[in-house]
Amino acid sequence: MVSVAKGIENETLMRPTQVIAQVLGDSSRLSWGVASCNSPLAAMSGPNIAAELARYLPATAVAASGDAAFARRVQSVFSTQWFRVYTNADVIGVELAGAMKNVIAIAAGIIDGLAAGNNAKSALVTRGLVEITRLGVAMGAQAETFKGLAGLGDLITTCVSPEGRNRMVGERIGKGRKLGDVLETMDSVAEGVPTTRSVRELARRHNVEMPITEAVYAVLFEDRDVLAALSDLMTRDPKSEIQ
Amino acid sequence: MVSVAKGIENETLMRPTQVIAQVLGDSSRLSWGVASCNSPLAAMSGPNIAAELARYLPATAVAASGDAAFARRVQSVFSTQWFRVYTNADVIGVELAGAMKNVIAIAAGIIDGLAAGNNAKSALVTRGLVEITRLGVAMGAQAETFKGLAGLGDLITTCVSPEGRNRMVGERIGKGRKLGDVLETMDSVAEGVPTTRSVRELARRHNVEMPITEAVYAVLFEDRDVLAALSDLMTRDPKSEIQ
Numbered sequence: 357m358v359s360v361a362k363g364i365e366n367e368t369l370m371r372p373t374q375v376i377a378q379v380l381g382d383s384s385r386l387s388w389g390v391a392s393c394n395s396p397l398a399a400m401s402g403p404n405i406a407a408e409l410a411r412y413l414p415a416t417a418v419a420a421s422g423d424a425a426f427a428r429r430v431q432s433v434f435s436t437q438w439f440r441v442y443t444n445a446d447v448i449g450v451e452l453a454g455a456m457k458n459v460i461a462i463a464a465g466i467i468d469g470l471a472a473g474n475n476a477k478s479a480l481v482t483r484g485l486v487e488i489t490r491l492g493v494a495m496g497a498q499a500e501t502f503k504g505l506a507g508l509g510d511l512i513t514t515c516v517s518p519e520g521r522n523r524m525v526g527e528r529i530g531k532g533r534k535l536g537d538v539l540e541t542m543d544s545v546a547e548g549v550p551t552t553r554s555v556r557e558l559a560r561r562h563n564v565e566m567p568i569t570e571a572v573y574a575v576l577f578e579d580r581d582v583l584a585a586l587s588d589l590m591t592r593d594p595k596s597e598i599q
Numbered sequence: 600m601v602s603v604a605k606g607i608e609n610e611t612l613m614r615p616t617q618v619i620a621q622v623l624g625d626s627s628r629l630s631w632g633v634a635s636c637n638s639p640l641a642a643m644s645g646p647n648i649a650a651e652l653a654r655y656l657p658a659t660a661v662a663a664s665g666d667a668a669f670a671r672r673v674q675s676v677f678s679t680q681w682f683r684v685y686t687n688a689d690v691i692g693v694e695l696a697g698a699m700k701n702v703i704a705i706a707a708g709i710i711d712g713l714a715a716g717n718n719a720k721s722a723l724v725t726r727g728l729v730e731i732t733r734l735g736v737a738m739g740a741q742a743e744t745f746k747g748l749a750g751l752g753d754l755i756t757t758c759v760s761p762e763g764r765n766r767m768v769g770e771r772i773g774k775g776r777k778l779g780d781v782l783e784t785m786d787s788v789a790e791g792v793p794t795t796r797s798v799r800e801l802a803r804r805h806n807v808e809m810p811i812t813e814a815v816y817a818v819l820f821e822d823r824d825v826l827a828a829l830s831d832l833m834t835r836d837p838k839s840e841i842q
Contacts, residue, residue, distance in 0.1 A: 403721035414833050415718035418840055440722075440833050442840035474760045475658035478646035479683075482752040503746065504840045509725040516759055517717045590657050590683050597661055597685035597747045 358419070358430055359399045362454040363547045364554035369561075371451040373397050396426035399447050400434070401454040401506040403513035405520075409439070416440045418506040420450035442505060449501030452492045456569075457511040458522040458548030459555050460484035463572050464515035465523035466582055469530015476586075480568065481515050487566040491555065494562040522548035526572075535576050552576055567592065601662070601673055602642045605697040606790045607797035614694040616640050639669035642690050643677070644697040644749040646756035648763075652682070659683045661749040663693035685748060692744030695735045699812075700754040701791030702798050703727035705769035706815050707758035709825055712773015719829075723811065724758050730809045734798065737805040765791035769815075778819050795819055810835065 361372040370378070376397065402417030409415055419430035419441050427443040435441045444450055463484065467477045488511075489502040501507055514520045525546040528538045539549065556573045559566040571589055574580035604615040613621070619640065645660030652658055662673035662684050670686040678684045687693055706727065710720045731754075732745040744750055757763045768789040771781045782792065799816045802809040814832055817823035 403718045403725075405716070405718055408716040408718045411716075413716035413719060414722075414829065415716075416722040437830075437834060444840050473648070473651040473654075473656035473658070474756050475646045475648055475651045476656060478752045478755040478759070479657075479659040479748060481755055482646075482746075482748055485751070486746070501840075503725075503729070505722060505725055508728065508751070509721045512721040512724055512755060513717050516721070586657065587680075591680060597687050597744075 357395060357397050359397070359451075360401070362401065362451075362458070363551055364452075364455045364558070366550050366554055369554055369558060371399075371448070371455070373399055373447060373451060396421060396423045397447075398423075398426055398430045399450050399454075400430065400441075401450050401510060403505060403509040405513060405517055407519060412438050414438045414440075416442065416505050416509065418442050418444045418450055418501075418504060420444040420447045420501075420506070422447055444501060444504070444506070446498040446501045448495060449492050449497030450506040452495060452497055453488065453502055453507040454510060455547075455551050456488040456491065456555050457484075457507070457514055458546075459552045459569050459572055460488065460511060461514040461520055461522040462526035462529075462546075462548045462552065462576070463568050465520075465526020465528075466530035466572075466575065466586070467526075468523065469527040469532075470582060470586065472586070477515065481511060484568050485511060487564075487568055488555075491559055491562060491564045491566060494564050495558065521546045525549060529575060530582055532582075549576060600638060600640050602640070602694075603644070605644065605694075605701070606794055607695075607698045607801070609793050609797055612797055612801060614642075614691070614698070616642055616690060616694060639664060639666045640690075641666075641669055641673045642693050642697075643673065643684075644693050644753060646748060646752040648756060648760055650762060655681050657681045657683075659685065659748050659752065661685050661687045661693055661744075661747060663687040663690045663744075663749070665690055687744060687747070687749070689741040689744040691738060692735050692740030693749040695738060695740055696731065696745055696750040697753060698790075698794050699731040699734065699798050700727075700750070700757055701765040701789075702795045702812050702815055703731065703754060704757040704763055704765040705772075705789075705791045705795065705819070706811050708763075708766035708769020708771075709773035709815075709818065709829070710769075711766065712770040712775075713825060713829065715829070720758065724754060727811050728754060730807075730811055731798075734802055734805060734807045734809060737807050738801065764789045768792060772818060773825055775825075792819060 359372045398421035400419050419427050421427040431441040431443050555569050571585040575585050602615045641664035662670050664670040674684040674686050798812050814828040818828050
């Protein structure tokens with residue numbers, strides 16, 4: 357079984373392969389997302405805007421499984437001349453990156469809505485990757501995964517592509533609209549909105565500092581003014597870049 | 600003295616602060632880019648499109664110096680409400696990242712010229728960061744620097760912003776024009792073109808694999824067909840993402 361879903365359940369804080377394993381009734385897989393021999397489990401993720409895949413434009417993805425042979429099998433089944441699949445053993449990192457990047461995409465959309473420019477947006481993506489990596493590592497993911505296609509690659513596409521739903525929610529909020537109004541007028545799901553709740557909760561549980569996620573949460577759910585939230589991020593104490 | 604120049608000299612393969620130190624006549628600084636007490640040297644770099652800075656849009660940068668006190672002084676002099684400066688001790692990494700990212704930006708422009716989409720471009724930026732980090736580390740830089748604002752941050756801006764000169768050169772080549780024609784009609788310098796020669800030479804000297812840089816070199820200087828070069832990149836042997 358190959359999961360291509362992205363998100364973190366609000367109530368249980370479970371990843372998609374954990375949900376699948378639970379539904380399949382094997383609780384031994386819950387904590388590590390690795391399948392048994394008779395039903396191997398993988399997560400596929402990467403910079404994969406569906407509309408581009410449907411036009412056969414070149415793309416890449418990651419097939420992650422704790423079962424290396426199954427990861428290679430998924431790689432071989434999905435690889436084509438225009439679709440390049442890499443294997444990865446880090447199911448936790450691939451799934452967390454795919455979910456958490458949607459929170460950063462909402463922030464990127466807010467930058468777009470404010471017309472704050474590409475300098476600001478690139479800084480946001482860079483610092484966003486730092487904070488989602490920090491939480492991922494605290495939860496058992498490999499930092500390397502966040503530098504790869506399912507991390508950085510997917511993050512860039514989601515923050516840059518005009519058609520991204522999460523970025524679009526952010527853009528409308530950046531232009532001054534309220535979350536309820538924005539969601540009412542959309543005919544598809546912006547999974548980054550509920551994911552923001554899950555990521556903030558995980559950050560608190562793991563005691564990880566995530567200033568961008570906190571700012572997105574405050575704007576979405578606490579009616580924080582977007583300009584004030586951006587200004588907070590820009591005027592934190594000056595720091596060394598590397599902690 | 601604060602260097603804001605980006606590039607690698609073709610003949611000497613020196614970084615800007617090395618050139619400055621040489622011109623100032625202190626050969627002891629050549630190999631490590633750190634200044635003596637009476638003339639400290641720093642390199643500033645980051646996602647800083649000039650047109651956006653001139654409009655006071657929010658931006659971030661890195662002030663790098665082997666002299667930590669001087670780095671903090673540069674940070675404090677340049678920091679404003681809308682311009683956030685981080686310090687970094689890795690002058691080599693900050694300068695190499697700022698130069699090498701222009702080669703990847705040409706490749707990103709080629710993707711744009713081919714209308715190959717954001718999935719492909721995000722993958723290119725992700726794999727591009729991997730290969731410039733690899734060369735940087737082989738030359739004594741810190742891998743962390745490449746994950747930061749002067750690395751990833753600047754790379755994203757340069758690959759995404761329509762006004763980027765290096766990206767624009769790539770876009771025109773991706774649309775089928777020849778390098779000579781493209782450069783003739785530009786009224787500003789696309790430093791990524793000569794930098795491609797320097798980076799390829801450095802990759803050979805340090806025995807580092809840089810498939811994207813090699814592809815850009817082949818397209819720019821060996822008349823390699825752009826579609827063939829892209830296809831080469833997409834059909835390399837399937838791999839694990841993390842080496």
